[in-house]
Amino acid sequence: MAELITELDWDFKEKIISDSIHGIHPYPAKFIPEIPFQLINYLGCDKNTSVLDPFCGSGTTLKVAQSLGLPCVGIDLNPIACLISKVKTTKIPPNFGTVFYDVVADAKSRKVDIDELESIPNINHWFKSDIQVNLLKLKKSIHDYLGHDTFDALCVAFSSIIVKASNQESDTRYAAINKNLVAEDVFRLFLVSCEKLNSSLLYNSSDFPCQIINKDVLAVQPSDINSTVGLVVTSPPYPNAYEYWLYHKYRMWWLGFDPKEIKEKEIGARAHFFKKNHHTERDFYHQMYGTLQLIDSVLITHGHAAFVVGRSIIHGKNVDNAGLIVEAAENLGFDVVERFNRTMNSNRKSFNLSYAKIKEETIVVLRKK
Numbered sequence: 001m002a003e004l005i006t007e008l009d010w011d012f013k014e015k016i017i018s019d020s021i022h023g024i025h026p027y028p029a030k031f032i033p034e035i036p037f038q039l040i041n042y043l044g045c046d047k048n049t050s051v052l053d054p055f056c057g058s059g060t061t062l063k064v065a066q067s068l069g070l071p072c073v074g075i076d077l078n079p080i081a082c083l084i085s086k087v088k089t090t091k092i093p094p095n096f097g098t099v100f101y102d103v104v105a106d107a108k109s110r111k112v113d114i115d116e117l118e119s120i121p122n123i124n125h126w127f128k129s130d131i132q133v134n135l136l137k138l139k140k141s142i143h144d145y146l147g148h149d150t151f152d153a154l155c156v157a158f159s160s161i162i163v164k165a166s167n168q169e170s171d172t173r174y175a176a177i178n179k180n181l182v183a184e185d186v187f188r189l190f191l192v193s194c195e196k197l198n199s200s201l202l203y204n205s206s207d208f209p210c211q212i213i214n215k216d217v218l219a220v221q222p223s224d225i226n227s228t229v230g231l232v233v234t235s236p237p238y239p240n241a242y243e244y245w246l247y248h249k250y251r252m253w254w255l256g257f258d259p260k261e262i263k264e265k266e267i268g269a270r271a272h273f274f275k276k277n278h279h280t281e282r283d284f285y286h287q288m289y290g291t292l293q294l295i296d297s298v299l300i301t302h303g304h305a306a307f308v309v310g311r312s313i314i315h316g317k318n319v320d321n322a323g324l325i326v327e328a329a330e331n332l333g334f335d336v337v338e339r340f341n342r343t344m345n346s347n348r349k350s351f352n353l354s355y356a357k358i359k360e361e362t363i364v365v366l367r368k369k
Protein backbone atom coordinates (compact mmCIF):
# COMPACT_ATOMS: atom_id res chain seq x y z
CA MET A 1 0.00 0.00 0.00
CA ALA A 2 2.25 2.82 -1.24
CA GLU A 3 -0.12 5.76 -1.25
CA LEU A 4 -2.44 6.43 1.68
CA ILE A 5 -6.03 5.42 1.00
CA THR A 6 -7.18 8.94 1.83
CA GLU A 7 -4.86 10.37 -0.85
CA LEU A 8 -6.71 8.55 -3.61
CA ASP A 9 -9.49 10.29 -5.53
CA TRP A 10 -12.82 8.97 -4.20
CA ASP A 11 -15.14 11.48 -5.85
CA PHE A 12 -15.02 9.91 -9.34
CA LYS A 13 -16.47 12.89 -11.16
CA GLU A 14 -15.73 11.16 -14.47
CA LYS A 15 -16.72 7.65 -15.39
CA ILE A 16 -13.72 5.32 -15.49
CA ILE A 17 -15.51 2.00 -15.80
CA SER A 18 -17.98 1.33 -18.59
CA ASP A 19 -21.10 0.18 -16.83
CA SER A 20 -23.49 -1.25 -19.42
CA ILE A 21 -23.59 -4.48 -17.45
CA HIS A 22 -24.43 -2.54 -14.29
CA GLY A 23 -27.33 -0.91 -16.10
CA ILE A 24 -29.24 -4.05 -17.09
CA HIS A 25 -31.83 -3.46 -14.36
CA PRO A 26 -32.65 -0.40 -12.24
CA TYR A 27 -31.51 -0.60 -8.61
CA PRO A 28 -31.63 2.09 -5.93
CA ALA A 29 -28.49 3.30 -4.15
CA LYS A 30 -26.20 1.07 -6.15
CA PHE A 31 -22.46 1.55 -6.07
CA ILE A 32 -20.77 3.34 -8.88
CA PRO A 33 -18.40 0.49 -9.93
CA GLU A 34 -15.32 2.67 -9.38
CA ILE A 35 -15.81 2.43 -5.60
CA PRO A 36 -15.53 -1.37 -5.21
CA PHE A 37 -12.87 -1.37 -7.98
CA GLN A 38 -10.63 1.04 -6.08
CA LEU A 39 -11.30 -0.61 -2.71
CA ILE A 40 -10.47 -4.09 -4.01
CA ASN A 41 -7.36 -2.85 -5.81
CA TYR A 42 -6.11 -0.89 -2.83
CA LEU A 43 -6.94 -3.30 -0.02
CA GLY A 44 -6.13 -6.44 -2.03
CA CYS A 45 -7.59 -9.90 -1.83
CA ASP A 46 -5.67 -13.13 -1.94
CA LYS A 47 -6.38 -15.03 -5.19
CA ASN A 48 -7.43 -18.15 -3.25
CA THR A 49 -10.07 -16.26 -1.31
CA SER A 50 -13.37 -14.57 -2.18
CA VAL A 51 -14.69 -11.03 -1.98
CA LEU A 52 -17.86 -10.91 0.14
CA ASP A 53 -20.62 -8.32 -0.13
CA PRO A 54 -23.19 -9.05 2.62
CA PHE A 55 -25.62 -6.47 1.11
CA CYS A 56 -24.88 -7.16 -2.53
CA GLY A 57 -27.96 -5.45 -4.07
CA SER A 58 -27.53 -5.48 -7.85
CA GLY A 59 -24.12 -7.15 -7.54
CA THR A 60 -21.78 -4.27 -8.40
CA THR A 61 -19.06 -5.45 -5.99
CA LEU A 62 -19.43 -9.03 -7.21
CA LYS A 63 -19.13 -8.13 -10.87
CA VAL A 64 -16.12 -5.90 -10.23
CA ALA A 65 -14.44 -8.64 -8.14
CA GLN A 66 -14.95 -11.15 -10.96
CA SER A 67 -13.53 -8.72 -13.51
CA LEU A 68 -10.44 -8.49 -11.31
CA GLY A 69 -10.06 -12.28 -11.35
CA LEU A 70 -11.56 -13.01 -7.94
CA PRO A 71 -14.35 -15.34 -6.85
CA CYS A 72 -17.13 -13.71 -4.85
CA VAL A 73 -20.01 -14.22 -2.44
CA GLY A 74 -23.08 -11.99 -2.29
CA ILE A 75 -25.87 -11.95 0.28
CA ASP A 76 -29.12 -10.03 -0.05
CA LEU A 77 -32.59 -10.31 1.46
CA ASN A 78 -34.27 -9.05 -1.69
CA PRO A 79 -34.98 -11.75 -4.30
CA ILE A 80 -34.82 -9.19 -7.14
CA ALA A 81 -31.32 -8.19 -5.95
CA CYS A 82 -30.21 -11.82 -5.97
CA LEU A 83 -31.70 -12.45 -9.39
CA ILE A 84 -29.86 -9.46 -10.91
CA SER A 85 -26.61 -10.41 -9.14
CA LYS A 86 -26.84 -13.98 -10.34
CA VAL A 87 -27.42 -12.98 -13.97
CA LYS A 88 -24.65 -10.36 -13.91
CA THR A 89 -22.12 -12.87 -12.63
CA THR A 90 -23.06 -15.78 -14.89
CA LYS A 91 -22.14 -16.33 -18.53
CA ILE A 92 -25.13 -15.69 -20.76
CA PRO A 93 -26.17 -18.90 -22.56
CA PRO A 94 -25.29 -18.63 -26.29
CA ASN A 95 -28.89 -19.36 -27.33
CA PHE A 96 -30.36 -16.52 -25.27
CA GLY A 97 -30.49 -14.30 -28.38
CA THR A 98 -33.00 -16.64 -30.02
CA VAL A 99 -34.81 -17.81 -26.88
CA PHE A 100 -36.30 -14.41 -26.06
CA TYR A 101 -37.83 -14.10 -29.55
CA ASP A 102 -39.35 -17.59 -29.10
CA VAL A 103 -40.73 -16.52 -25.71
CA VAL A 104 -42.48 -13.48 -27.22
CA ALA A 105 -43.87 -15.51 -30.15
CA ASP A 106 -45.20 -18.09 -27.71
CA ALA A 107 -46.67 -15.41 -25.41
CA LYS A 108 -48.53 -13.76 -28.27
CA SER A 109 -50.36 -16.99 -29.09
CA ARG A 110 -51.42 -17.73 -25.50
CA LYS A 111 -54.80 -17.38 -23.84
CA VAL A 112 -54.78 -16.20 -20.22
CA ASP A 113 -57.30 -15.25 -17.56
CA ILE A 114 -56.27 -12.16 -15.57
CA ASP A 115 -58.53 -13.17 -12.66
CA GLU A 116 -55.52 -15.10 -11.40
CA LEU A 117 -53.81 -11.75 -10.75
CA GLU A 118 -56.44 -10.79 -8.16
CA SER A 119 -54.10 -11.57 -5.28
CA ILE A 120 -51.81 -8.68 -6.35
CA PRO A 121 -53.01 -5.65 -4.33
CA ASN A 122 -54.30 -2.66 -6.35
CA ILE A 123 -53.36 -4.34 -9.59
CA ASN A 124 -56.02 -2.41 -11.54
CA HIS A 125 -54.77 0.91 -10.19
CA TRP A 126 -51.20 0.27 -11.34
CA PHE A 127 -51.68 -1.75 -14.55
CA LYS A 128 -54.16 -1.28 -17.39
CA SER A 129 -56.07 -4.51 -18.03
CA ASP A 130 -54.71 -5.08 -21.56
CA ILE A 131 -51.19 -4.60 -20.17
CA GLN A 132 -51.96 -7.13 -17.41
CA VAL A 133 -53.00 -9.63 -20.08
CA ASN A 134 -49.74 -9.34 -22.01
CA LEU A 135 -47.58 -9.32 -18.89
CA LEU A 136 -49.30 -12.49 -17.72
CA LYS A 137 -48.82 -14.12 -21.15
CA LEU A 138 -45.13 -13.23 -21.03
CA LYS A 139 -44.77 -14.49 -17.46
CA LYS A 140 -46.29 -17.85 -18.41
CA SER A 141 -44.13 -18.24 -21.50
CA ILE A 142 -41.04 -17.42 -19.44
CA HIS A 143 -42.12 -19.95 -16.84
CA ASP A 144 -41.87 -22.70 -19.46
CA TYR A 145 -38.11 -22.10 -19.31
CA LEU A 146 -37.90 -22.88 -15.57
CA GLY A 147 -34.89 -25.16 -15.09
CA HIS A 148 -33.23 -23.91 -18.32
CA ASP A 149 -30.06 -21.83 -18.17
CA THR A 150 -31.85 -18.87 -19.81
CA PHE A 151 -34.59 -18.66 -17.15
CA ASP A 152 -32.93 -16.16 -14.78
CA ALA A 153 -31.94 -13.79 -17.61
CA LEU A 154 -35.53 -13.89 -18.93
CA CYS A 155 -36.80 -13.09 -15.43
CA VAL A 156 -34.40 -10.14 -15.10
CA ALA A 157 -35.60 -8.74 -18.43
CA PHE A 158 -39.23 -9.24 -17.35
CA SER A 159 -38.59 -7.61 -13.97
CA SER A 160 -36.85 -4.65 -15.62
CA ILE A 161 -39.98 -3.70 -17.61
CA ILE A 162 -42.58 -3.90 -14.82
CA VAL A 163 -42.46 -0.25 -13.76
CA LYS A 164 -42.20 0.95 -17.38
CA ALA A 165 -45.30 -1.09 -18.29
CA SER A 166 -47.24 0.13 -15.25
CA ASN A 167 -49.04 3.41 -14.61
CA GLN A 168 -46.34 4.34 -12.08
CA GLU A 169 -44.76 7.64 -13.10
CA SER A 170 -41.18 6.44 -12.63
CA ASP A 171 -39.05 4.17 -10.47
CA THR A 172 -38.93 6.76 -7.71
CA ARG A 173 -42.28 8.53 -8.16
CA TYR A 174 -45.21 6.55 -6.85
CA ALA A 175 -48.01 8.41 -8.64
CA ALA A 176 -50.30 6.69 -11.14
CA ILE A 177 -50.39 8.59 -14.44
CA ASN A 178 -51.54 7.87 -17.98
CA LYS A 179 -48.43 6.99 -19.99
CA ASN A 180 -50.42 6.22 -23.16
CA LEU A 181 -49.12 2.67 -23.17
CA VAL A 182 -50.66 0.10 -25.48
CA ALA A 183 -50.70 -3.64 -24.82
CA GLU A 184 -48.11 -4.35 -27.54
CA ASP A 185 -45.63 -2.14 -25.63
CA VAL A 186 -45.17 -5.03 -23.17
CA PHE A 187 -43.54 -7.20 -25.84
CA ARG A 188 -41.61 -4.28 -27.31
CA LEU A 189 -40.17 -3.29 -23.91
CA PHE A 190 -39.30 -6.92 -23.13
CA LEU A 191 -37.43 -7.38 -26.42
CA VAL A 192 -35.50 -4.12 -25.88
CA SER A 193 -34.53 -5.24 -22.39
CA CYS A 194 -33.45 -8.71 -23.60
CA GLU A 195 -31.35 -7.20 -26.41
CA LYS A 196 -29.65 -4.91 -23.90
CA LEU A 197 -29.00 -7.79 -21.54
CA ASN A 198 -27.66 -9.96 -24.33
CA SER A 199 -25.22 -7.37 -25.61
CA SER A 200 -24.05 -6.37 -22.11
CA LEU A 201 -23.49 -9.95 -21.06
CA LEU A 202 -22.01 -11.21 -24.31
CA TYR A 203 -18.48 -10.46 -23.23
CA ASN A 204 -19.12 -11.44 -19.62
CA SER A 205 -15.95 -13.21 -18.60
CA SER A 206 -17.32 -14.86 -15.53
CA ASP A 207 -14.92 -17.74 -15.11
CA PHE A 208 -14.68 -16.96 -11.41
CA PRO A 209 -17.37 -18.55 -9.27
CA CYS A 210 -19.93 -16.41 -7.53
CA GLN A 211 -22.17 -17.68 -4.72
CA ILE A 212 -25.40 -15.77 -4.17
CA ILE A 213 -27.27 -16.24 -0.89
CA ASN A 214 -30.85 -14.95 -0.83
CA LYS A 215 -31.34 -14.54 2.93
CA ASP A 216 -31.58 -12.05 5.74
CA VAL A 217 -27.90 -11.46 6.51
CA LEU A 218 -28.66 -11.85 10.21
CA ALA A 219 -29.86 -15.42 9.56
CA VAL A 220 -26.82 -16.46 7.47
CA GLN A 221 -24.57 -19.02 9.16
CA PRO A 222 -20.81 -19.09 8.47
CA SER A 223 -21.31 -22.62 7.10
CA ASP A 224 -23.65 -21.18 4.40
CA ILE A 225 -20.61 -19.49 2.82
CA ASN A 226 -18.76 -21.98 0.63
CA SER A 227 -15.38 -20.24 0.40
CA THR A 228 -12.79 -18.46 2.50
CA VAL A 229 -13.34 -14.71 2.47
CA GLY A 230 -10.29 -12.51 1.91
CA LEU A 231 -12.02 -9.11 1.66
CA VAL A 232 -15.42 -7.55 2.38
CA VAL A 233 -16.69 -4.57 0.36
CA THR A 234 -20.23 -3.41 1.02
CA SER A 235 -22.70 -0.58 1.41
CA PRO A 236 -25.34 -1.40 4.00
CA PRO A 237 -28.93 -0.16 3.83
CA TYR A 238 -29.27 3.21 5.60
CA PRO A 239 -31.81 3.37 8.43
CA ASN A 240 -34.97 5.29 7.65
CA ALA A 241 -33.68 6.16 4.19
CA TYR A 242 -34.22 4.00 1.13
CA GLU A 243 -36.82 1.25 0.79
CA TYR A 244 -35.68 -1.53 -1.49
CA TRP A 245 -38.81 -3.64 -0.89
CA LEU A 246 -41.02 -0.72 -1.97
CA TYR A 247 -38.91 0.04 -5.04
CA HIS A 248 -39.25 -3.58 -6.18
CA LYS A 249 -42.75 -4.19 -4.78
CA TYR A 250 -44.58 -4.89 -8.04
CA ARG A 251 -41.60 -6.66 -9.56
CA MET A 252 -41.78 -9.06 -6.60
CA TRP A 253 -45.56 -9.55 -6.91
CA TRP A 254 -45.24 -10.30 -10.62
CA LEU A 255 -42.38 -12.75 -10.09
CA GLY A 256 -44.23 -14.59 -7.32
CA PHE A 257 -42.49 -13.22 -4.22
CA ASP A 258 -44.19 -11.57 -1.25
CA PRO A 259 -42.87 -8.01 -0.66
CA LYS A 260 -44.48 -7.89 2.81
CA GLU A 261 -42.11 -10.60 4.05
CA ILE A 262 -39.14 -8.65 2.70
CA LYS A 263 -40.30 -5.40 4.29
CA GLU A 264 -40.41 -7.04 7.74
CA LYS A 265 -36.75 -8.09 7.62
CA GLU A 266 -35.34 -5.17 5.63
CA ILE A 267 -32.75 -3.26 7.65
CA GLY A 268 -33.52 0.44 7.77
CA ALA A 269 -36.93 0.30 6.07
CA ARG A 270 -38.85 3.48 6.90
CA ALA A 271 -41.87 1.53 8.13
CA HIS A 272 -39.84 0.29 11.13
CA PHE A 273 -39.29 3.89 12.22
CA PHE A 274 -42.92 4.99 12.14
CA LYS A 275 -44.65 2.23 14.09
CA LYS A 276 -45.44 1.81 17.78
CA ASN A 277 -42.20 0.91 19.61
CA HIS A 278 -40.37 2.05 16.49
CA HIS A 279 -36.76 1.23 15.72
CA THR A 280 -34.00 3.60 16.78
CA GLU A 281 -30.35 4.00 15.84
CA ARG A 282 -29.53 1.30 18.42
CA ASP A 283 -31.38 -1.24 16.26
CA PHE A 284 -29.04 -0.33 13.42
CA TYR A 285 -26.08 -0.78 15.78
CA HIS A 286 -27.27 -4.32 16.65
CA GLN A 287 -27.92 -5.18 12.99
CA MET A 288 -24.41 -4.07 12.05
CA TYR A 289 -23.01 -5.94 15.08
CA GLY A 290 -24.74 -9.11 13.81
CA THR A 291 -23.41 -8.55 10.28
CA LEU A 292 -19.89 -7.99 11.61
CA GLN A 293 -20.11 -11.16 13.72
CA LEU A 294 -20.73 -13.11 10.51
CA ILE A 295 -17.86 -11.26 8.79
CA ASP A 296 -15.59 -12.00 11.76
CA SER A 297 -16.26 -15.72 11.46
CA VAL A 298 -15.60 -16.00 7.71
CA LEU A 299 -12.87 -13.41 7.06
CA ILE A 300 -9.19 -14.41 7.11
CA THR A 301 -6.94 -12.99 9.83
CA HIS A 302 -5.75 -9.48 8.85
CA GLY A 303 -8.42 -9.37 6.11
CA HIS A 304 -10.12 -6.02 5.51
CA ALA A 305 -13.79 -5.05 5.52
CA ALA A 306 -14.80 -1.77 3.86
CA PHE A 307 -18.22 -0.22 4.55
CA VAL A 308 -19.55 2.70 2.50
CA VAL A 309 -22.38 4.37 4.37
CA GLY A 310 -24.31 7.64 4.46
CA ARG A 311 -25.91 9.37 7.42
CA SER A 312 -29.59 9.28 8.28
CA ILE A 313 -32.13 11.53 9.85
CA ILE A 314 -34.32 9.67 12.31
CA HIS A 315 -37.20 11.68 13.80
CA GLY A 316 -35.37 14.92 13.08
CA LYS A 317 -32.09 13.74 14.59
CA ASN A 318 -28.90 13.29 12.57
CA VAL A 319 -27.56 9.76 12.89
CA ASP A 320 -23.93 8.94 12.25
CA ASN A 321 -24.28 5.46 10.76
CA ALA A 322 -20.53 5.16 10.16
CA GLY A 323 -19.96 5.87 13.87
CA LEU A 324 -22.35 3.06 14.80
CA ILE A 325 -20.50 0.64 12.50
CA VAL A 326 -17.19 1.69 14.04
CA GLU A 327 -18.62 1.17 17.56
CA ALA A 328 -19.90 -2.32 16.67
CA ALA A 329 -16.59 -3.22 14.97
CA GLU A 330 -14.50 -2.06 17.95
CA ASN A 331 -16.70 -4.02 20.35
CA LEU A 332 -16.01 -7.12 18.25
CA GLY A 333 -12.25 -6.51 18.29
CA PHE A 334 -11.71 -5.22 14.73
CA ASP A 335 -9.06 -2.55 14.12
CA VAL A 336 -10.50 0.61 12.58
CA VAL A 337 -7.89 1.33 9.92
CA GLU A 338 -9.47 4.39 8.31
CA ARG A 339 -12.62 6.49 8.28
CA PHE A 340 -13.03 9.25 5.69
CA ASN A 341 -15.70 10.97 3.64
CA ARG A 342 -16.27 11.07 -0.10
CA THR A 343 -18.38 13.56 -2.00
CA MET A 344 -21.28 12.07 -3.90
CA ASN A 345 -21.43 13.57 -7.33
CA SER A 346 -25.00 14.59 -8.13
CA ASN A 347 -24.79 13.32 -11.73
CA ARG A 348 -23.25 10.03 -10.64
CA LYS A 349 -25.81 9.05 -8.02
CA SER A 350 -28.21 6.27 -8.84
CA PHE A 351 -30.92 7.71 -6.58
CA ASN A 352 -32.01 10.95 -5.05
CA LEU A 353 -32.25 10.93 -1.29
CA SER A 354 -33.65 14.42 -1.08
CA TYR A 355 -35.19 13.98 2.36
CA ALA A 356 -31.87 12.99 3.89
CA LYS A 357 -29.98 15.65 1.86
CA ILE A 358 -27.03 13.30 1.51
CA LYS A 359 -24.08 14.87 -0.29
CA GLU A 360 -21.35 12.86 1.36
CA GLU A 361 -20.86 9.30 2.43
CA THR A 362 -18.30 7.74 4.70
CA ILE A 363 -15.89 4.94 3.93
CA VAL A 364 -14.91 2.89 6.98
CA VAL A 365 -12.08 0.38 6.62
CA LEU A 366 -11.78 -2.33 9.28
CA ARG A 367 -9.20 -5.03 9.74
CA LYS A 368 -9.61 -8.34 11.48
CA LYS A 369 -6.89 -8.81 14.11
Ligand SMILES: C[S@@+](CC[C@H](N)C(=O)[O-])C[C@H]1O[C@@H](n2cnc3c(N)ncnc32)[C@H](O)[C@@H]1O
Binding pocket: 027, 028, 029, 030, 031, 032, 054, 055, 056, 057, 058, 059, 060, 061, 075, 076, 077, 078, 081, 215, 216, 217, 218, 234, 235, 236, 237, 238, 244, 265, 266, 267, 268
Ligand atom coordinates in the same frame (compact mmCIF):
# COMPACT_ATOMS: atom_id res chain seq x y z
C1 LIG B 1 -27.21 0.12 -0.42
S1 LIG B 1 -28.00 -1.32 -1.06
C2 LIG B 1 -26.67 -2.21 -1.80
C3 LIG B 1 -26.46 -1.77 -3.22
C4 LIG B 1 -25.28 -2.48 -3.86
N1 LIG B 1 -24.02 -2.01 -3.33
C5 LIG B 1 -25.29 -2.29 -5.38
O1 LIG B 1 -24.32 -1.82 -5.94
O2 LIG B 1 -26.33 -2.58 -6.01
C6 LIG B 1 -28.32 -2.24 0.41
C7 LIG B 1 -28.93 -3.63 0.21
O3 LIG B 1 -29.17 -4.22 1.50
C8 LIG B 1 -30.23 -5.14 1.34
N2 LIG B 1 -30.76 -5.51 2.66
C9 LIG B 1 -31.60 -4.81 3.46
N3 LIG B 1 -31.85 -5.51 4.58
C10 LIG B 1 -31.17 -6.69 4.48
C11 LIG B 1 -31.04 -7.83 5.32
N4 LIG B 1 -31.66 -7.92 6.48
N5 LIG B 1 -30.24 -8.84 4.89
C12 LIG B 1 -29.59 -8.78 3.69
N6 LIG B 1 -29.70 -7.73 2.85
C13 LIG B 1 -30.47 -6.69 3.25
C14 LIG B 1 -31.22 -4.41 0.44
O4 LIG B 1 -32.10 -5.32 -0.20
C15 LIG B 1 -30.27 -3.69 -0.53
O5 LIG B 1 -30.12 -4.43 -1.71
